[in-house]
Amino acid sequence: MIEITLTDWQILLVKLLIILIVVPVGALVGGYVLHKEMAHMQHRLGPMYAGGWHGWAQTLADGIKFAYKEDIIPASADKRVFSLAPAVIFVPVLLLYLVIPIDQNLIVEDLDVGLFFLLAIGSVGSIGVLMAGWSSANKYALIGALRSAGQLIAYELPIVLSAAAIAMLAGTLSLVGIVEAQDWPYIVWPPGIGLALFLLFLAGAMAEMALPPFDMPVAESELITGPFTEYTGMRFIFGFFFAETAHMIAFAAIGTTLFLGGYKPIVPWEPLEVIPGVLWFFVKTSFMVFLLLWVRFSFPRLREDQLQKFAWKALIPLSLVLILATGAWILYGP
Amino acid sequence: MALDVDQRLERARRPGFGIGLLKGMRVLLKHLFKRNSVIQYPDVKQDLSPRTRGVIALKEENCTVCMLCARECPDWCIYIDSHKETLPPKREGGRPRKRNVLDRFAIDYALCMYCGICVEVCPYDALFWSREFEYAEYDIRQLTHEKEKLSDWMATVLPPTELEEGADIPGQPSKAAPAAAAATQTATPTAAATAATPASVTSSATEARPGQAQTAPREGTAATEAARPAASAPDAATTPAPETAKPAPGLAEEVKDQQMDSTAEARAEPEVKRDAGGAVEAEGSQAEVEDKAEAETPSTPESTAVTQTPPPAAAAPSRPAPRIEDLEQPEDAYARVLDEQSKAGSSPQVAEARAKVARVKAERAMTQARAAAPQEVAPTPEPSGAPGAAEPEPEQGPVAPTPEEKPDSSAPQAEASSPGEDPEAVFERVLEEERAKGSSDAVATARAKAARMRAGRGAGSAGPQEQEGTKGPND
Ligand code: SF4
Ligand code: SF4
Numbered sequence: 001m002i003e004i005t006l007t008d009w010q011i012l013l014v015k016l017l018i019i020l021i022v023v024p025v026g027a028l029v030g031g032y033v034l035h036k037e038m039a040h041m042q043h044r045l046g047p048m049y050a051g052g053w054h055g056w057a058q059t060l061a062d063g064i065k066f067a068y069k070e071d072i073i074p075a076s077a078d079k080r081v082f083s084l085a086p087a088v089i090f091v092p093v094l095l096l097y098l099v100i101p102i103d104q105n106l107i108v109e110d111l112d113v114g115l116f117f118l119l120a121i122g123s124v125g126s127i128g129v130l131m132a133g134w135s136s137a138n139k140y141a142l143i144g145a146l147r148s149a150g151q152l153i154a155y156e157l158p159i160v161l162s163a164a165a166i167a168m169l170a171g172t173l174s175l176v177g178i179v180e181a182q183d184w185p186y187i188v189w190p191p192g193i194g195l196a197l198f199l200l201f202l203a204g205a206m207a208e209m210a211l212p213p214f215d216m217p218v219a220e221s222e223l224i225t226g227p228f229t230e231y232t233g234m235r236f237i238f239g240f241f242f243a244e245t246a247h248m249i250a251f252a253a254i255g256t257t258l259f260l261g262g263y264k265p266i267v268p269w270e271p272l273e274v275i276p277g278v279l280w281f282f283v284k285t286s287f288m289v290f291l292l293l294w295v296r297f298s299f300p301r302l303r304e305d306q307l308q309k310f311a312w313k314a315l316i317p318l319s320l321v322l323i324l325a326t327g328a329w330i331l332y333g334p
Numbered sequence: 335m336a337l338d339v340d341q342r343l344e345r346a347r348r349p350g351f352g353i354g355l356l357k358g359m360r361v362l363l364k365h366l367f368k369r370n371s372v373i374q375y376p377d378v379k380q381d382l383s384p385r386t387r388g389v390i391a392l393k394e395e396n397c398t399v400c401m402l403c404a405r406e407c408p409d410w411c412i413y414i415d416s417h418k419e420t421l422p423p424k425r426e427g428g429r430p431r432k433r434n435v436l437d438r439f440a441i442d443y444a445l446c447m448y449c450g451i452c453v454e455v456c457p458y459d460a461l462f463w464s465r466e467f468e469y470a471e472y473d474i475r476q477l478t479h480e481k482e483k484l485s486d487w488m489a490t491v492l493p494p495t496e497l498e499e500g501a502d503i504p505g506q507p508s509k510a511a512p513a514a515a516a517a518t519q520t521a522t523p524t525a526a527a528t529a530a531t532p533a534s535v536t537s538s539a540t541e542a543r544p545g546q547a548q549t550a551p552r553e554g555t556a557a558t559e560a561a562r563p564a565a566s567a568p569d570a571a572t573t574p575a576p577e578t579a580k581p582a583p584g585l586a587e588e589v590k591d592q593q594m595d596s597t598a599e600a601r602a603e604p605e606v607k608r609d610a611g612g613a614v615e616a617e618g619s620q621a622e623v624e625d626k627a628e629a630e631t632p633s634t635p636e637s638t639a640v641t642q643t644p645p646p647a648a649a650a651p652s653r654p655a656p657r658i659e660d661l662e663q664p665e666d667a668y669a670r671v672l673d674e675q676s677k678a679g680s681s682p683q684v685a686e687a688r689a690k691v692a693r694v695k696a697e698r699a700m701t702q703a704r705a706a707a708p709q710e711v712a713p714t715p716e717p718s719g720a721p722g723a724a725e726p727e728p729e730q731g732p733v734a735p736t737p738e739e740k741p742d743s744s745a746p747q748a749e750a751s752s753p754g755e756d757p758e759a760v761f762e763r764v765l766e767e768e769r770a771k772g773s774s775d776a777v778a779t780a781r782a783k784a785a786r787m788r789a790g791r792g793a794g795s796a797g798p799q800e801q802e803g804t805k806g807p808n809d
Contacts, residue, residue, distance in 0.1 A: 043365050
């Protein structure tokens with residue numbers, strides 16, 4: 001038997017490579033699911049031709065098409081910022097996957113401050129959006145970018161506060177630790193507070209990803225494509241489509257980890273333990289993706305001021321109250 | 335009270351806060367699992383309704399260049415060009431005949447808004463809707479379909495759908511018409527002629543529109559001269575028109591306008607003469623017109639353009655009457671064409687439509703041949719004593735009727751619906767005939783009723799079949 005010894009660095013490289021392959025593929029599949037789910041919910045068929053069977057290769061074909069498109073940079077754009085922005089948007093999304101535990105031991109790096117890392121990295125993308133909007137020298141792009149920034153500030157708070165409540169309950173910032181600390185029944189624990197935290201997180205996540213009904217930054221009927229108005233070709237698809245889908249899957253995975261018991265079986269029942277945690281994680285994440293998309297397709301876009309009102313007058317006070325309630329539960333609960 | 339409404343609204347909202355969002359989500363979820371009813375168009379084709387407005391088909395032989403469609407088209411996207419032909423007189427010393435020849439008929443589908451007015455308005459059943467809709471082009475100019483292409487669409491026209499229960503039967507006059515018909519019947523022959531004339535004047539007047547009035551002076555002074563004395567006749571004829579005959583008052587007025595214009599007058603007059611036989615014309619039945627068009631076709635070689643001198647009358651063409659035994663049975667023709675078409679790979683609908691066309695043609699040939707036989711025995715039928723449209727002609731003006739008119743108008747009474755035949759008997763007879771031909775019940779009854787109506791009216795109007803018969807030998 002041949003011993004293969006890898007240094008830490010090599011192991012890390014292999015893991016990164018896997019992430020680099022899995023995430024784009026996941027984004028492609030996610031995009032396909034998005035197309036199909038949206039189509040069927042709207043009583044259409046969606047893509048039916050690309051690839052033969054029910055248009056399975058549609059997102060792939062889209063990607064190839066975009067790859068061949070000309071890369072246009074507007075004459076008055078700030079060229080360096082303009083070309084850097086998609087990377088600033090996309091790379092943080094990739095980095096999110098580094099700390100998400102797919103199984104107990106299947107994780108790129110189980111950071112002690114995993115949750116903190118997630119929240120910190122998750123907000124970097126908005127800087128990319130701001131860069132894209134500012135450097136495009138386009139009014140739509142600028143308005144979109146500023147909306148995006150305003151939205152980030154408003155909705156980061158509910159996410160952070162709900163995540164903080166979870167961290168308080170688990171007593172750790174490590175994501176594996178959080179998953180291990182979760183008990184059945186996952187979401188409704190602690191009673192009432194858990195579910196409220198989950199909904200809070202969902203709302204914040206959708207706003208942060210600029211998914212409808214919180215998609216004012218890219219509101220196509222007002223702003224064309226917001227910050228991405230001037231982008232073409234690969235930059236467009238990485239900054240916009242890819243990042244959007246990858247972001248969505250990442251947030252679904254984070255939600256799974258924080259609220260749905262991550263890689264644990266749905267019900268703590270002996271025979272179910274046989275099924276590997278990866279599968280559980282996959283099933284739960286898929287459910288989360290479905291939920292996000294379902295909400296996304298159901299609701300119309302809010303107005304910008306309604307969005308801000310909703311965040312500052314409803315979500316943030318609610319999350320503060322929930323933090324207090326969680327503290328009370330920890331102190332006086334069972 | 336306004337407050338009350340507000341309060342009620344408020345109450346209605348409160349328990350449902352947020353519920354609406356969930357309801358919306360539920361609807362979407364239901365649709366996700368519903369059977370999808372999308373028809374994947376290029377692969378699967380929808381069975382469109384028979385009345386689909388796909389493309390307009392032109393039955394060229396039916397078109398009399400009356401220009402009604404072009405005038406009524408709101409988009410003015412129908413282009414019609416035509417010229418006049420002078421045909422030699424039928425008999426020695428007769429007057430040369432004129433007829434319109436369709437040179438161009440085009441519909442610009444880039445402009446057409448598919449309102450269907452042209453199809454509705456065509457009095458001679460020359461335009462039809464077809465269900466075909468896949469005629470997109472890369473070049474907008476290709477969307478102007480010329481008459482060849484428009485005629486090709488005829489193959490895709492479906493046969494008319496069965497009438498609904500209690501529907502008006504086509505060909506039957508509306509409520510107001512019987513009165514006019516009665517007037518025609520009881521009045522003096524002159525009155526009958528007046529009833530007949532406006533219809534033909536109308537058509538000729540509209541024909542005159544597209545700049546053909548200019549050609550009139552060139553028609554030869556003799557013709558103009560001959561026509562002038564008669565010019566007053568249509569005037570007199572049209573005056574009572576609004577009360578007694580079909581044409582709308584507006585049209586009658588147009589006719590008058592035309593007559594004020596001396597050139598148009600000169601031109602319109604021969605038209606009146608030509609159609610003077612014309613209670614038949616006033617009926618405007620499709621078969622009659624079809625037959626007219628056909629009857630004139632064989633004479634084309636001898637026909638001359640307006641500016642040419644007409645050939646001697648002796649050269650008047652005569653179509654050899656085909657013998658009945660030589661003709662194909664309609665059902666055989668139907669089966670044969672259906673077979674051919676399905677072998678040629680046509681779609682079932684197209685094949686059926688073409689087969690039906692073949693059957694109709696065969697039927698028509700049969701009836702013509704049948705009618706030709708007795709006509710050969712009595713080549714010049716004399717006007718019978720019936721109160722027909724033939725009688726009034728001498729009173730219409732100094733111009734003697736052209737030879738072809740007499741048989742036109744007199745034959746129906748002389749032969750087909752012999753005068754005085756009991757309407758009920760006619761009804762029974764036509765019903766029998768139709769059944770024998772294999773027409774559907776509704777059609778048979780409709781035709782029989784139409785025949786009874788005509789018989790009851792007694793004027794020079796006979797069933798389409800009979801008219802066809804009498805027309806045949808006149809060519
Ligand atoms: S259907 Fe088209 S061609 Fe016919 S009248 Fe309407 S617009 Fe004109
Ligand atoms: S209305 Fe009918 S008959 Fe008259 S010109 Fe048009 S198609 Fe021909």
